[in-house]
Amino acid sequence: MRFVEGLRCRECGRAYPAEALHVCDYCFGPLEVVYDYERLAATIDRGSIEAGPRTIWRYRDLLPTAPAPELDLQVGCTPLVRAERLAAELGLGELYVKDDTRNPTGSFKDRVVSVALSKARELGLKVAACASTGNLANSVAAHAARAGMTSYVLIPSNLERAKVATTAVFGGHLLAVDGTYDDVNRLCAELASDRPDWAFVNVNVRPYYAEGSKTLAFEVAEQLGWQLPDHVVVPIASGSQLTKIRKGFHELVTVGLVDDHPVRISGAQAEGCSPVAQAFAAGTDAIRPVKPHTIAKSLAIGNPADGFYALEAARQSGGAIGSVTDQEILEGISLLARTEGIFAETAGGVTVATLAKLAAAGVVRRDERVVVYITGNGLKTVEALGDAVGPSAVIAPTLEAFAAAEDAETEGAAR
Ligand SMILES: Cc1ncc(COP(=O)(O)O)c(C=O)c1O
Numbered sequence: 001m002r003f004v005e006g007l008r009c010r011e012c013g014r015a016y017p018a019e020a021l022h023v024c025d026y027c028f029g030p031l032e033v034v035y036d037y038e039r040l041a042a043t044i045d046r047g048s049i050e051a052g053p054r055t056i057w058r059y060r061d062l063l064p065t066a067p068a069p070e071l072d073l074q075v076g077c078t079p080l081v082r083a084e085r086l087a088a089e090l091g092l093g094e095l096y097v098k099d100d101t102r103n104p105t106g107s108f109k110d111r112v113v114s115v116a117l118s119k120a121r122e123l124g125l126k127v128a129a130c131a132s133t134g135n136l137a138n139s140v141a142a143h144a145a146r147a148g149m150t151s152y153v154l155i156p157s158n159l160e161r162a163k164v165a166t167t168a169v170f171g172g173h174l175l176a177v178d179g180t181y182d183d184v185n186r187l188c189a190e191l192a193s194d195r196p197d198w199a200f201v202n203v204n205v206r207p208y209y210a211e212g213s214k215t216l217a218f219e220v221a222e223q224l225g226w227q228l229p230d231h232v233v234v235p236i237a238s239g240s241q242l243t244k245i246r247k248g249f250h251e252l253v254t255v256g257l258v259d260d261h262p263v264r265i266s267g268a269q270a271e272g273c274s275p276v277a278q279a280f281a282a283g284t285d286a287i288r289p290v291k292p293h294t295i296a297k298s299l300a301i302g303n304p305a306d307g308f309y310a311l312e313a314a315r316q317s318g319g320a321i322g323s324v325t326d327q328e329i330l331e332g333i334s335l336l337a338r339t340e341g342i343f344a345e346t347a348g349g350v351t352v353a354t355l356a357k358l359a360a361a362g363v364v365r366r367d368e369r370v371v372v373y374i375t376g377n378g379l380k381t382v383e384a385l386g387d388a389v390g391p392s393a394v395i396a397p398t399l400e401a402f403a404a405a406e407d408a409e410t411e412g413a414a415r
């Protein structure tokens, strides 16, 4: 916060104060937080970060606000796991999984919400609100509960049962809207315009919210011994996370915390909601909105706010944006689970399956140090697995029955 200069329009460069603003009055471009990088470079170093808390707030000087202690759910510093068995299956070399299933509400959204609501407290905003595809709902409701804030969470009515239950349990106001996420988002934008003391985390405080995703880049670099990876694979819904991971890597170089090194950034979408992947494949800049139809409901944004910037980040960095079918998503979930012992939600299935495709196509290479971002926990989307998972047999509680089942299992494995 000490280093924030204000907000700036990404398109026309006009400057704005660091308030609850998110679009430029002149050109409707998105606003971004600007820092005094010179002063940052002169002030922070690896040691000062390493001495900080084991949460995202160890990077507080590179974030747009100080943490509000009453919101603290211990977010971030999730494991970076060397994934040798997954790498072997995919024909890759040095592969890591950034396991963000381990955040307090089971997704990377805890990072963005922790930052957005800390800023909301600083700005004196009273109500925490959001439009969500599920994970954001969990996180806003939990953080608001922790701080004793009122919350209004709006979701599409077709979300997974577990995502609804794990939001409702926190006791805020939860409204299911009969429509898609894009309908919910439009409604929230309308609501935000005449509720000046509400913080819609991904609408009127979006510039601050988005900055939370930079910590996914900061942590990976620190966990690699203050080095940048060669290639990262990131899921895309609105495209914010991917864009901010890129900004995070850039900032580390700018302030002198890591040596400059090119990072290729690839994106992952579900085929049933792949407007950014389609634009990438077509070689155009125009992202055509789609009506989502996929089991990856957390990524089901048909009209992605930061889609263009995600596309640009992938292209400029030499990455790609791939998409996968629902069947491939399920295979991706199972592949990650059986090789690394990590249970991801459908968004993770999208990312692993896209990584597999990009590796097979030679886009992600064996000689690269690769990080795949697994951003949500599988316990929230168990129903997507359907009948594909279950016991291989139901047996009587006898040694004979077990022996017969064991024979069948051994035969099955040999087959
Ligand atoms: C688990 C998970 N991963 C990734 C994303 C993508 O985030 P973004 O909208 O920043 O692209 C989402 C969005 O809801 C999500 O829930």
Ligand SMILES: [Zn+2]
Pocket (backbone or CB within 6 Å): 009, 010, 011, 012, 013, 014, 024, 025, 026, 027, 028, 029
């Ligand atoms: Zn502008």
